[in-house]
Amino acid sequence: MPSIERVDESVRSTSAVLRTFLEHLAEMHGRCTADTIATTELTLSQVRMLLVLRQKCEAISVNCLADEVGLSLAAAGRGVDRLVGIELVDRREDATDRRVKRLSLTDKGTELLDKQFALKDDDLKDMVTRLPTEVRARLHDALSDALIHLSPEKVTS
Incomplete structure (x- = not known):
């Protein structure tokens, strides 16, 4: 059984990598999202x-x-x-x-959100496309495994 120090270090290091990854995503796409939402005047x-x-x-x-x-x-x-x-x-x-x-x-409200999320999907696909195939496969498996433990109803293939 792993020691508490190792578990804590594993949690710290994984959290740090995840935070850096999410910050990178936010930085890459934050401006685009802010611009598209700004056009809605909401x-x-x-x-x-x-x-x-x-x-x-x-x-x-x-x-x-x-x-x-x-x-x-x-x-x-x-x-x-x-x-x-x-x-x-x-x-x-x-x-x-x-x-x-x-x-x-309303249908108009759903369409507006779908349009905003479609832009994000395209951005994410572009980013994932830049990853080497083996990294992409490991990322898919790791995220799917995490979702199974955190929110099984959200797991997709």
Whole structure:
């Protein structure tokens, strides 16, 4: 069984390499992402709201959205008003409680996010293409193994 010092050093060194790798990705593509999001004329909070709505399987309340993005109910409400106004978010009355408004992405909102993520996919494919085949295979295996332990439902082939 490995000693605690070795495990700690392994955790430290792997964390450092992973952080450096992620910083490299962010540096390579951060400017591009900021530029493409800037063209949408959305605030960072509004983009975060869209991302939260994208990952939810069902419509959520404004309260829930405010909690998810760390905004006050008033600030979230203003952001939602803008997103509804530009037809990225749909707001409907709850079927059981008309006082509650339920939010979901519209097709236009989904299309906007899909377009943004498609740009990222192309950037990642370009980066991965530059890796030698054997490095690419090891990276794929290592990331797949990590996902199995961290989030098995997200593992793809």
